[in-house]
Amino acid sequence: MTNPSPILLIGIGILLIGGVFLALQFITSDTPGDPIPPRPDPPGPGPGPTPNPTPTPGVEVEYAYSFEQFKSGNIDTILHCAGPLFNPEEYNGYVNTFSSTPPIMVRFNIGLEDNPRITFAQKVADIVEDITQTYPNEIPFLSITYTVRSHNAPADALDEEVVNGELDGKIRLLAQGVKAFNRPTFIRIASEFNGNWNNYEKEYYADSYRHIVDLFREEGVDQAIFMWNYEALHTPFPYMEWYPGDEYVDWWSMDIFSLQFENVKANANMIQFLEDAKARGKPVILPESAPNSQDMEDPATWNSWFAPYFELINNPAYTIKGFCYSNRDFGKNDVELKEWGNMRIDQSDALKGKYQEELKKEQYYHIE
Numbered sequence: 001m002t003n004p005s006p007i008l009l010i011g012i013g014i015l016l017i018g019g020v021f022l023a024l025q026f027i028t029s030d031t032p033g034d035p036i037p038p039r040p041d042p043p044g045p046g047p048g049p050t051p052n053p054t055p056t057p058g059v060e061v062e063y064a065y066s067f068e069q070f071k072s073g074n075i076d077t078i079l080h081c082a083g084p085l086f087n088p089e090e091y092n093g094y095v096n097t098f099s100s101t102p103p104i105m106v107r108f109n110i111g112l113e114d115n116p117r118i119t120f121a122q123k124v125a126d127i128v129e130d131i132t133q134t135y136p137n138e139i140p141f142l143s144i145t146y147t148v149r150s151h152n153a154p155a156d157a158l159d160e161e162v163v164n165g166e167l168d169g170k171i172r173l174l175a176q177g178v179k180a181f182n183r184p185t186f187i188r189i190a191s192e193f194n195g196n197w198n199n200y201e202k203e204y205y206a207d208s209y210r211h212i213v214d215l216f217r218e219e220g221v222d223q224a225i226f227m228w229n230y231e232a233l234h235t236p237f238p239y240m241e242w243y244p245g246d247e248y249v250d251w252w253s254m255d256i257f258s259l260q261f262e263n264v265k266a267n268a269n270m271i272q273f274l275e276d277a278k279a280r281g282k283p284v285i286l287p288e289s290a291p292n293s294q295d296m297e298d299p300a301t302w303n304s305w306f307a308p309y310f311e312l313i314n315n316p317a318y319t320i321k322g323f324c325y326s327n328r329d330f331g332k333n334d335v336e337l338k339e340w341g342n343m344r345i346d347q348s349d350a351l352k353g354k355y356q357e358e359l360k361k362e363q364y365y366h367i368e
Helices: 006-028 067-072 088-097 120-134 159-163 168-181 205-218 263-268 268-279 300-315 352-359
Strands: 077-084 104-110 138-143 147-150 152-156 185-189 224-230 249-254 284-289 318-325
Touching: 077 088, 104 120, 104 318, 120 147, 120 168, 138 168, 147 318, 152 168, 159 205, 168 185, 168 205, 185 205, 224 263, 224 284, 249 268
Parallel strands: 077 104, 077 318, 104 138, 138 185, 185 224, 224 249, 249 284, 284 318
Antiparallel strands: 147 152
């Protein structure tokens, strides 16, 4: 008998090994007769670290006034604020230039709208880290917006969505972040409600404001000071028809940009707003202000804008208790407001000296 060829033996061996493998697969499968489940794909990189849902509280800061005094405006100085931190270089330039009178308050912005580049949880975590680590002594000023903006198109306000509870998860998460600041915090809700660039709807605006305040209170945020914000336009506006109510508003606030202060009485709407605030016993802060479109290298700008601006702030006829200068190069860093030009007071050789002299007056509250 002829011996089998090596090739034949190799073929028989392969068949035997294959049969053993199939038998083992049958025996060890999860269900008899079912194939072994396929190996799962290796995990991808994932979305990155998830922010801590319960942020670590910041260190408690002691100020010249109690929380109740801040909330009621029962203070005998004027709060000096700077920001917002759109561009840290602009903020740092302001603080470094006026280092002998550093602002007691720093302003941040956060939008409730979706952002494909960053999760809302991460936005909150970043602000908590900034406040508790980078700005451990300042009073936080947080501006909450809910408008979706796109170039060359009107903004889409989300006030109806807020009222309907569609953004409750974000609002509660933000409230927990503010709670972690562990210090008095000024909260400006839906700023410049009368500006047509925001497109807030009268039907929903006041309810949306109240809804946010209610959620903050439910989350136990007991150091929040809520602000209602008006844009001081020359056109008459029935702002009281948009008022959320005294029990929801601690401070009134008003943004001043394009006004010429040679005759401050010319803006009757602004004066009426200040008088109404005083009649209701409400303190006022000016969260955004700058002499937009004026020449910051012309010494005459001090007399045409800055001097009347500070006279208004210090006028005992009104209850203004704080201001925030918008130290921003709009021409460089703001596409929509490019024509406003460079309003950086820290870069103005003609004006920054007088500005520093004003800040050194004893009525302004800075970081001590």
